[in-house]
Amino acid sequence: KDAIAVLTSGGDAPGMNAAVRAVVRSGINKGFNVLGIKRGYRGLLKKDFVEMDLRSVTNILSLGGTILYTARSKEFQTPEGIQHAAQNCMDMGVKGVVVIGGDGSFMGARALSEAGVPCIGIPGTIDNDIACSDYTVGFDTAMNTAMEMVDKIRDTSQSHDRCSVVEVMGRRCGDIALQTGISCGATAILVPEVPYNIEKDVISRILETRKNGKQHFIVVVAEGVGGSVDLAKYIERRTGIESRATILGHVQRGGSPTLRDRVVASEMGYKAVELLAEGKSKRVVALKDGKIVDYDITEALNMERVFDTHLYEIAKTISM
Ligand code: F6P
Numbered sequence: 001k002d003a004i005a006v007l008t009s010g011g012d013a014p015g016m017n018a019a020v021r022a023v024v025r026s027g028i029n030k031g032f033n034v035l036g037i038k039r040g041y042r043g044l045l046k047k048d049f050v051e052m053d054l055r056s057v058t059n060i061l062s063l064g065g066t067i068l069y070t071a072r073s074k075e076f077q078t079p080e081g082i083q084h085a086a087q088n089c090m091d092m093g094v095k096g097v098v099v100i101g102g103d104g105s106f107m108g109a110r111a112l113s114e115a116g117v118p119c120i121g122i123p124g125t126i127d128n129d130i131a132c133s134d135y136t137v138g139f140d141t142a143m144n145t146a147m148e149m150v151d152k153i154r155d156t157s158q159s160h161d162r163c164s165v166v167e168v169m170g171r172r173c174g175d176i177a178l179q180t181g182i183s184c185g186a187t188a189i190l191v192p193e194v195p196y197n198i199e200k201d202v203i204s205r206i207l208e209t210r211k212n213g214k215q216h217f218i219v220v221v222a223e224g225v226g227g228s229v230d231l232a233k234y235i236e237r238r239t240g241i242e243s244r245a246t247i248l249g250h251v252q253r254g255g256s257p258t259l260r261d262r263v264v265a266s267e268m269g270y271k272a273v274e275l276l277a278e279g280k281s282k283r284v285v286a287l288k289d290g291k292i293v294d295y296d297i298t299e300a301l302n303m304e305r306v307f308d309t310h311l312y313e314i315a316k317t318i319s320m
Helices: 018-030 040-045 079-091 103-114 140-157 175-184 197-212 228-239 249-253 259-275 298-303 309-316
Strands: 003-008 032-035 051-052 093-102 120-122 164-167 189-191 215-221 245-249 281-288 289-296
Touching: 003 018, 003 040, 018 032, 018 093, 018 259, 032 040, 040 079, 040 103, 079 093, 079 103, 093 103, 093 259, 103 120, 103 298, 120 259, 120 298, 140 164, 140 215, 140 245, 140 249, 140 259, 164 228, 175 189, 175 215, 175 289, 175 309, 189 197, 189 281, 189 309, 197 215, 197 228, 215 228, 228 245, 259 281, 259 289, 281 298, 289 298
Parallel strands: 003 032, 003 093, 093 120, 120 281, 164 215, 164 245, 189 215
Antiparallel strands: 032 051, 281 289
16 A cells, blocks of 8 residues: 655644645545654654554544644755655655645655655645635634734723734735734734835824724734834824734634634645645645645745735725
8 A cells, every 4th residue: 555644844823633634534535544744844854654544633623733743844954854854755655745834845845756755735824925825724713813812902902092003923924914904993004015104004094093083093013014012112102192012923823723724724635635646746735716726836936925905905995
């Protein structure tokens, strides 16, 4: 029997477990032996494989995090590391690897494919920053968590007539900030994709909305913009409105995945195994216009992300 393996790599994301489960179950269904690799590429270098069966993925759909653990490995990124990893796969009879992670993990998957081990990537990151895919596993859960947190912050912000600056994750991508900002009625949303002017896009907006009766304000700042503590101080100085900053941080990476994350992860896991069974290599699974598709990894890595400027304009118009 041929074996395939699955690993999770880079920052964890809710729904990774659902993807692992789909890979294990679809793999077994297609007649493969399925192995789990612990702690991503680092575990692969240590030959940390575990046999997976139908029951080893029972009751993990609703779990946050990743039962396979995850890591970032520097050693793997060297030519020797890649060769070593490929050899470990061959020793274990592994004919294909499904890599669940972000762009960095896909570069590893490409290198491993080129070293003779067919790999398929699944976009798993809360950031939604994979250009080839409209959606990455974990994004919906992270946004919903951020929304709940901002709702709670709004309660106290309103009671005190304050301005609350909330910084959300997303690395260089403003998608979590945009969606959370819209869902919470933020007065201003700052993202790295759209140039901004603090006077015009934050201070004036606050002062204008105060004129028409608003007395508490939410400003959502993407991690890629940063500086939320200084921004809160500046807003207070310029407007006289007492301001506080909250950096939401890793709370956004945890928790039980939403329905969307579980379903997309399941579809992508199934598709990844289908591709391996067809003898494909160096591909990445993506969601495009509502359909599960696949791209060559290099082609995918060269694509440019498109920020939803229309949605950003809507946010600006209606949060007054
Ligand atoms: O990629 C997910 C993410 O949470 C980003 O939003 C953030 O920039 C980064 O990972 C944080 O990484 P770490 O957990 O290593 O601090």
